[in-house]
Amino acid sequence: MNLTEKVAYLQGLCEGLELDADKKEVKVLDVIISVLEDMALSVSDLEDDVSQLFDEIDAIDEDLDDLEDYVYDYEDEDDDCDCDDDECSCGCHHGHHHKHHGHHEHMHLYEITCPACGEVLTVDEDMLIDGDLSCPGCGEKFELDFEDEDEEKTEE
Numbered sequence: 433m434n435l436t437e438k439v440a441y442l443q444g445l446c447e448g449l450e451l452d453a454d455k456k457e458v459k460v461l462d463v464i465i466s467v468l469e470d471m472a473l474s475v476s477d478l479e480d481d482v483s484q485l486f487d488e489i490d491a492i493d494e495d496l497d498d499l500e501d502y503v504y505d506y507e508d509e510d511d512d513c514d515c516d517d518d519e520c521s522c523g524c525h526h527g528h529h530h531k532h533h534g535h536h537e538h539m540h541l542y543e544i545t546c547p548a549c550g551e552v553l554t555v556d557e558d559m560l561i562d563g564d565l566s567c568p569g570c571g572e573k574f575e576l577d578f579e580d581e582d583e584e585k586t587e588e
């Protein structure tokens with residue numbers, strides 16, 4: 433049962449009680465039910481709008497994927513690589529080859545675990561240099577502390 437159906441059910445229950453419409457308490461109940469009905473209709477409209485926006489965003493995302501494929505000429509990410517190892521002879525990791533206007537660029541990606549929710553994020557070097565990272569899962573903003581890693585390496 434959705435929200436508008438629940439309000440209609442509540443309205444029917446009140447009508448079934450055959451309360452005296454002249455009493456103050458009944459007038460208050462009628463106004464409350466009227467406000468609930470307006471809110472339920474507004475929420476229903478918002479749900480419809482959000483659903484339409486999701487559909488439009490999905491269509492835009494598909495169009496953007498097609499555009500990226502056309503502009504960057506993506507085919508198979510490992511096209512330019514003949515090796516079967518985790519690293520190419522050029523030093524790049526498989527799955528991180530990006531073509532840009534016909535030139536093979538090496539983009540290193542790193543996995544970082546969100547300290548708030550534990551979700552694993554994949555970031556590139558530019559994002560690391562900026563330093564302001566936010567988790568797409570929980571929205572938490574955090575900074576990376578490279579000093580701890582440097583200290584651990586020197587201790588070893």
